[in-house]
Amino acid sequence: MKSVKRIAKHPTISLLNSCTTLKEMKQIHAQLVVKGILNNPHFHGQFVATIALHNTTNLDYANKLLNHNNNPTLFTLNSMIRAYSKSSTPSKSFHFYANILHSNNNNLSPDNYTFTFLVRTCAQLQAHVTGLCVHGAVIKHGFELDPHVQTGLVFMYAELGCLSSCHNVFDGAVEPDLVTQTAMLNACAKCGDIDFARKMFDEMPERDHVTWNAMIAGYAQCGRSREALDVFHLMQMEGVKLNEVSMVLVLSACTHLQVLDHGRWVHAYVERYKVRMTVTLGTALVDMYAKCGNVDRAMQVFWGMKERNVYTWSSAIGGLAMNGFGEESLDLFNDMKREGVQPNGITFISVLKGCSVVGLVEEGRKHFDSMRNVYGIGPQLEHYGLMVDMYGRAGRLKEALNFINSMPMRPHVGAWSALLHACRMYKNKELGEIAQRKIVELEDKNDGAYVLLSNIYADYKNWESVSSLRQTMKAKGVKKLPGCSVIEVDGEVHEFIVGDKSHPRYDEIEMKLEEISKCLRLSGYVANTNPVLFDIEEEEKEDALSKHSEKVAIAFGLISLKGVVPIRVVMNLRICWDCHNVAKMISKIFNREIIVRDRNRFHHFKDGFVKNVQVLWLSFTFWYPPIRGEY
DNA sequence: GTAGGGTTAG
Missing domain, CATH: 1.25.40 (Serine Threonine Protein Phosphatase 5, Tetratricopeptide repeat)
Known part of the structure; x- marks a missing residue:
């Protein structure tokens, strides 16, 4: 049997993990050269692999090093394949695969690691035909029963959208281990068969924290966020270790469900139990706070982060824009560029939204043009929209x-x-x-x-x-989606659908609506009745208008939420102009902050003005919004 | 010293 010589990572090479600049990396490189450490092929391989995997921008550097080495080890070449599979140019992995196949000097041949990484490249490239060829090579080299390779193949076919091929590979596994089973569960979830994934999950004799996270991710990614939270609660009850990935997933579910209080709980948990604060976790927090309408907290988390990537910046810029803070979002975009972070297509969606909410057409146009001219990003349908x-x-x-x-x-x-x-x-x-x-x-x-x-x-x-x-x-048979607004009071969610008078306190609400109408008229308000479709008398129209679900929800908020608690309403359509004006006036007359999240974005009303308000959520209870309507 | 799960839009 071939003995595998294992050599621990050289301490100087380990230092690379904590260096942040090219200069620091070069200093370490110089030390290794001076001490002759890189003459040892194992350490040379370790060095190349470490810098290549540490940061994708180091890939060129790693490449140059390999050009000066005629005999790279299999470990080095595998590491390059792995690093490129994660880079923006995954196809370069094949260059190193070719190196392995055609290595004249040291007779290398691909091993299970090679294929595990190579299938990830195919997945990343969405390369169907190549994927099949690589699968052929796996069989040719006799690795089709290797559990790691099988896991990789299941992953690849899932990314390519071929669930039947995933099943074929999985069924070919004699005794699929926990990792392969988790990959299969993941594949089902990704390819739209979440219920089968759940069945697998329920039937698995053994599950670890990754399996649990994969199940939560499955639900979160197909929009079944409530079930994602249910699985998370089950995970907690079973005492499974919660790590930063669990936290990211549950935050993502909270964001989709707009459950700020639960999101705050996750944040508190992260701080209390010192969960590892990764860039991804920080980004998920920024995104959650921004999308739940708490911009101040979002920006507080954002500026408190030690490291921010393009996701973090895009989330914050988009969060400011969707809350009506257009100028601030554009300032932040400038900061991003100043820090040398390359924007991507999604960043520009955020930037264009920022320009749109404050009507900066020329600036928007400039940014739009810069996408292609400066950053080489082809605008997509969303950008045109x-x-x-x-x-x-x-x-x-x-x-x-x-x-x-x-x-x-x-x-x-x-x-x-x-x-x-x-x-x-x-x-x-x-x-x-x-x-x-x-x-x-x-x-x-x-x-x-x-x-x-x-x-x-x-x-x-x-x-x-x-x-x-x-x-x-x-x-x-075109049906108008009825307006529907929800508001949370004392941990209970109240739903108002337009025209529905079934709420137990509807009489009180109606009285409040009348009081509001009177107050508004005294303040010189004239209803903008145009949004009412029907050919009916003006007075009736005004009545129909005053019963818009968002107004009913606000009226209910006024009678049931005491003190300084802001009124938070989530609605399924876009807020109409009249409701927008009315909300603005109510915020002044009744001295109440109102935050309406419509289908498009947040609208903050305070003291008779829109936006630039301090957002303060005082409710700590946890709720799930109802299923009806779209939020 | 190589192998699974995660974040931004629509």
Whole structure:
């Protein structure tokens, strides 16, 4: 039997893990050369592997070192394959695989490690055919029964979306170990068969913390965040070790469910039990706070982080933008560039949103152009949609249309919807009709398109068109999604669907709504009744408007939340203009902070103004929002 | 000294 010589990592090489600059790395390199340590092929391999894996920007450096070494060991080449599989240019892994196959000097041949890493490269590249070839090579070299390689293959096929191939590999495993079983569970979850993943999970005789995390991740990634939290609670009850990955996953579920209090609990747990604060965990915290409307805390966590990557910056920039802090988000983008962090396509989504919320069209355009010109990032549909939104909000409808027409790909529903929203805002019937037609062409039953165009017609009191549009909706079976708002009071979630009077305190709510109406009128408020579709009397329209679910929820908040507690409402549609104005006025008249999270973003109201408020959540109870509606 | 699970948008 071949004996494997194991040599512990050289202490000087270990120092590489804590160095942050190229200069420090070079100093260590110099020491190793002077002491002759790198003459030992094992240490040379350790050195190359360590720098290559430490930071992907070091890959060039590692490459140069290998060019001066004619006899790299299998360990070194495997490490390069591994490092490249994680880099932005995974295909370069194959260069080192070729080195192994064609090594003339030391007769190397690929081992189980080689294939474990190489299949990850295929997964990363989404290279289907190559993946199959690598699988062939695995069989050729006799590693198809190696548990690590099998795990890698299951992972690869899952990433390629071939669940049946995952099953084939998994079924070929004689006694799949815990790691392979977890990979299979993960594959099912990723390929859309989460229920089978759960079945596997329930039937597994043994589970470790990674298995638990994979199950939580499975639920979180397919949007079943409630079940993700349920599994997390079960994990806690069974006394399984919670690590930073569990925390990231549960935070992600909290973010999707908008359960700030639970998110705060996770943060407190992390601090109390000194859970390892990784960049990913910090980012998940920033994202959770920002998306739950607590921008101050998000930024506090952000600035407290020792290290931030492109995810962290993108989360913070996007978080500021979605809370209405456009200028601040753009300042942060400048800070990011100053720190030398390369933005990616997602960063630009955040940046463009920031420009959009404050109407900085020219600046937005500049950033949009810089994507390709400066950073070499090809704008995607979302970026185009945001540009249309930006032109549209600024009232530059013609430019918005021109922009859509100049798109290099087929404009999507998002782009036309942005235009239609703008047409509604600026009462442009002609363009609105074009946009609506395009949306319906792409999505037959897009209720929003009908409702918005109806609203435009209603603005012109063109009831005939409103009625004909409503008939078309009926004939095509297009249903308007009813407005639905939720509010938490004393740990209980109250849901209000428009037109539904079943709430036990509805009489009190109605009285409060009347009181609000009176107060508003005394303050000079005139209802903007245009969003009401129907051809009914003004007075009735005003009544219909005052029963919008968000207003009902705010009224309920006023009667049930005592003291200085802000009123937090989460709703499934975009807040209407009238509700927006009313919320602003209520915040002044009733001296109450109101935060509404609509489908698009957060709206903060305080002292009769929008945004730039101190956000303060005082509720500590934990709740799950209801299932109905979309949040 | 090499092998599983995690974060940003839509």
